Amino acid sequence: MSESDKPLFTQHEHALEKEYQVCPDCGSELTIKHGKSGTFLGCVNYPNCQYTRAVVEHERVEDKPLPGSECPLCSHVLAVKQGRYGMFIGCSNFPQCHHIEHEAQELIQNVVCPSCKHGSLQEKTSRFGKKFYSCDAYPKCKFVVNHEPVEGQCEKCQFPLLLKRNMAAGIKYQCADKKCSHMQKLL
DSSP states (O other), X not given: OOGGGSXXXXXXXXXXXXXXXXXXXXXXXXXXXXXXXXXXXXETTTTTOOXXXXXXXXXXXXOEEOTTOOOTTXXXXXXXXXXXXXXXXXXXXXXXXXXXXXXXXXXXXXXXXXXXXXXXXXXEEOTTSOEEEEETTTTTXXXXXXXXXXXXXXXXXXXXXXXXXXXXXXXXXXESOTTTOOEESOO
């Protein structure tokens, strides 16, 4: 076999192929499967056997105390912790104390919520890193928009809030009322 006829990877060198793996529950073979949460190893005897395991085991990060910090609720030291949505700062006295440090949410030019007319809209970040704007009176008011809110009135329906949209033709303002969604160029 010439050098150019050899496969790029041999069977034992392939990145996802592992040695023959056995299900610890039923003794059947484990195979790579794909689901809505990503790739995982699952038993070929499914649905009779429900065993699954992550393809890549993520290393668990131990809590790291922050010297000189203090929990405002119980006065214990704050620590950097790992949660289901990533890293965060929380009280080292968990589960007795449930304090978590939150980033200061910035109010958007004191734009009043058009739904409850009491709260103000503030910028937040979803667990996926996307920005959105919601009423600070949550959970009483569940008003939320995905684009930057601007004080103004829709010229078509008179809804008291516009959304700043950066379009190919330049910046336009869209009515925040989902029933209207009228686009206008000027405030």
